[in-house]
Amino acid sequence: MQIQCDCGKFRAELTQFPKNTPGRLICYCDDCQAFLHYLKRSDLLDENGGTEIIPAYPADIKIVAGKDVVKCIRLHSKGMYRFFTSCCLTPIANTDPARPWAGINQRMYVTKDPTILDRELGPVKASIMGKYAKGTPPAGTPQTFDFKGMVTVMPFIIKGKFLGKAKHSPFFDNGEAIVVPKVLSAEERSKI
Numbered sequence: 001m002q003i004q005c006d007c008g009k010f011r012a013e014l015t016q017f018p019k020n021t022p023g024r025l026i027c028y029c030d031d032c033q034a035f036l037h038y039l040k041r042s043d044l045l046d047e048n049g050g051t052e053i054i055p056a057y058p059a060d061i062k063i064v065a066g067k068d069v070v071k072c073i074r075l076h077s078k079g080m081y082r083f084f085t086s087c088c089l090t091p092i093a094n095t096d097p098a099r100p101w102a103g104i105n106q107r108m109y110v111t112k113d114p115t116i117l118d119r120e121l122g123p124v125k126a127s128i129m130g131k132y133a134k135g136t137p138p139a140g141t142p143q144t145f146d147f148k149g150m151v152t153v154m155p156f157i158i159k160g161k162f163l164g165k166a167k168h169s170p171f172f173d174n175g176e177a178i179v180v181p182k183v184l185s186a187e188e189r190s191k192i
């Protein structure tokens, strides 16, 4: 499975898709919203400010083109590493060198094939952090995390830790991000 940014300069191979993913998730948290506003890509948020993420293991991602257009921000000094492309400002993934988790943005999957997620994964499985949603999110959205979210995500994380899937991330080299992340100041954050 190839994923790519809007313009196609950045492309990556997901070697285990549609295996090794917990499925489609929606995060309504303020950081995910701030990230897309920072990129001026609020067009990728749903009507309640949700971001759709389809996680993969870092070890299952191979960058095949466009490593030179990869950029990274962190909203806080301890925040997730949020990678995006400088060519067309497409969010790539939210990740961290220590976790078997790369939360790949839905956009990366559907640029070339808009129905791939419906065909391969079916509907969204779980949503989190509804307390930050704009307006009223869909019925059943938890304020933070709920049991449904846990049972969707925990087996993926446990299996990933067991198999060492945080290692060999294409986004990190010996624990250091492949591009120096820009850490936003409180002032920059408040602007977005």
Ligand SMILES: [Zn+2]
Residues within 6 Å of the ligand: 005, 006, 007, 008, 009, 010, 085, 087, 088, 089, 090
């Ligand atoms: Zn691009």
Ligand SMILES: [Zn+2]
Residues within 6 Å of the ligand: 027, 028, 029, 030, 031, 032, 033, 129
């Ligand atoms: Zn979030």
